[in-house]
Amino acid sequence: MTAAPNAAAHPSVQFGKIGVLLVNLGTPDGTDFASMRRYLKEFLSDRRVIEWSRLFWYPILYGIVLNTRPRKVGKAYELIWNKERNESWLRTYTRNQAQLMAEGFADQSQVIVDWAMRYGQPSIASRMEALQKEGCERILVFPLYPQYAAATTATVNDKAFEALLKMRWQPALRTVPPYHDDxxxxxxxxxxxxxxxxxxxxxxxxxxxxxxxxxxxxxxxxxxxxxxxxxxxxxxxxxxxxxxxxxxxxxxxxxxxxxxxxxxxxxxxxxxxxxxxxxxxxxxxxxxxxxxxxxxxxxxxxxxxxxxxxxxxxxxxPCLNDSPEGMAVLNHVVRRELKGWL
CATH class of the missing domain: 3.40.50.1400 (Rossmann fold)
Known part of the structure; x- marks a missing residue:
C-alpha cells in the first residue's frame, strides 16, 4: 500500500489569498534603440494588434519597421520620459495605482494587489506566478481599458490564460469587463x-x-x-x-x-x-x-x-491617472468584480 504524500514536505505552500492584477499596455525599458526595438518587436508581433498575414507582415516588420521606427519612437519617448525615475510615465502611474489600491485593501489582508504590462516588464506571466506563490488561489485580471478592443483587452486576457497553461495548480481566474458606461x-x-x-x-x-x-x-x-x-x-x-x-x-x-x-x-x-x-x-x-x-x-x-x-x-x-477620482473608478470596478470572492 502506497503511503499518502506528506503535507509537511511542502511547508512553504501558501493559500487562501486573492490576487488583483492591474495590467496596462506596456512600456520600453529605456529610450535607446535596443530597448525600443525589443519593445516594438513584442508589441507589433502580436496577432491581436496586427491581424495581417505573417507572410505579408513579417518582411515589413523585420525589414523596415524594426530598423527605422525604434529611433523615431525613442526620440518621442525622450520628450515625455519621467527623468526622475528614469522610466515612462505609464510605468510610474500604473505602479502608483497598484500601490494606492493595495492601501485601500489594507484592512483585508487576504487581498494582494500587483501590476503588470502586456508588452515589456513586468510581464503578466511573471506577476501571476508571483501572486500564486504568495497564496493567491483566485486572481482578478484587470485590463486597464474602459472600452473593449481585441487589440487591448483581449490580448491581455489571452496572456493571462496562456500563463495558466504552464501551472500545475491553477488559480481561479476572473477578468474585468469593459466599464465604458459605468x-x-x-x-x-x-x-x-x-x-x-x-x-x-x-x-x-x-x-x-x-x-x-x-x-x-x-x-x-x-x-x-x-x-x-x-x-x-x-x-x-x-x-x-x-x-x-x-x-x-x-x-x-x-x-x-x-x-x-x-x-x-x-x-x-x-x-x-x-x-x-x-x-x-x-x-x-x-x-x-x-x-x-x-x-x-x-x-x-x-x-x-x-x-x-x-x-x-x-x-x-490630463488622464485620471492616480488622482482621487481615477482611483475611485479603479477601486469601484475591482470591488464590484470581487463580489462573491470577498
Whole structure:
C-alpha cells in the first residue's frame, strides 16, 4: 500500500489569498534603440494588434519597421520620459495605482494587489506566478481599458490564460469587463474636465474626446470598440449638459496604410483651426494613464498643429491617472468584480 504524500514536505505552500492584477499596455525599458526595438518587436508581433498575414507582415516588420521606427519612437519617448525615475510615465502611474489600491485593501489582508504590462516588464506571466506563490488561489485580471478592443483587452486576457497553461495548480481566474458606461467612470471624467477648465482663463469652443484608433476592418469584423467609445462620449455629454458640437469624438494614433476609425484627431484639430475655431481642449477618455499617445501626440503634436494652423488656445486635459477620482473608478470596478470572492 502506497503511503499518502506528506503535507509537511511542502511547508512553504501558501493559500487562501486573492490576487488583483492591474495590467496596462506596456512600456520600453529605456529610450535607446535596443530597448525600443525589443519593445516594438513584442508589441507589433502580436496577432491581436496586427491581424495581417505573417507572410505579408513579417518582411515589413523585420525589414523596415524594426530598423527605422525604434529611433523615431525613442526620440518621442525622450520628450515625455519621467527623468526622475528614469522610466515612462505609464510605468510610474500604473505602479502608483497598484500601490494606492493595495492601501485601500489594507484592512483585508487576504487581498494582494500587483501590476503588470502586456508588452515589456513586468510581464503578466511573471506577476501571476508571483501572486500564486504568495497564496493567491483566485486572481482578478484587470485590463486597464474602459472600452473593449481585441487589440487591448483581449490580448491581455489571452496572456493571462496562456500563463495558466504552464501551472500545475491553477488559480481561479476572473477578468474585468469593459466599464465604458459605468456612472462612476463617467462622473470622474466629467469632474476632471470641469476641474481642469476652471483653471483656464479662457473657455474652449470645442472639446475633443480623442480615443486611440483601431483599423476600420477590425470594427467591420465585429469589434465593439467604436460603439463603446461613442457611448462613453454621449454619457459624458449628458453629464456635462453639453451639445454634440461642444464635445466631439475623434480617433488618434493610426499606423500603416489601412483606413482607421474616423474622424482622425490630427486632421480634425487642423480643420477646426482653419475653420476659425480659436480655442479647443482635448481629453483622452480611453486612456487610464497619461502616456506617449497623450503627452507627446496630443499635448505636444496636436497642440503645435492647432496653433500653427491658426488656433490661439489649446489645453490638454490630463488622464485620471492616480488622482482621487481615477482611483475611485479603479477601486469601484475591482470591488464590484470581487463580489462573491470577498
Amino acid at each position: 456612472p462612476v467612470y463617467i462622473d470622474a471624467l466629467a469632474a476632471s474636465i470641469e476641474r481642469h477648465l476652471a483653471t483656464l482663463d479662457w473657455e474652449p469652443e470645442v472639446v475633443l474626446a480623442s480615443f486611440h484608433g483601431i483599423p476600420k476592418s477590425y470594427f467591420d469584423l465585429g469589434d465593439p470598440y467604436y460603439c463603446q467609445c461613442q457611448r462613453t462620449a454621449r454619457l459624458l455629454r449628458e453629464k456635462l449638459g453639453w451639445p454634440k458640437e461642444k464635445l466631439m469624438v475623434t480617433f488618434q494614433s493610426r499606423f500603416g496604410p489601412e483606413e482607421w476609425l474616423q474622424p482622425y484627431t490630427d486632421a480634425t484639430v487642423e480643420k477646426l483651426a482653419k475653420d476659425g475655431v480659436k480655442r479647443i481642449a482635448v481629453i483622452n477618455p480611453g486612456f487610464v494613464s497619461d502616456c506617449l499617445e497623450t503627452l507627446e501626440e496630443i499635448a505636444g503634436q496636436a497642440a503645435e498643429s492647432f496653433l500653427h494652423s491658426g488656433g490661439e488656445k489649446f489645453a490638454h486635459i
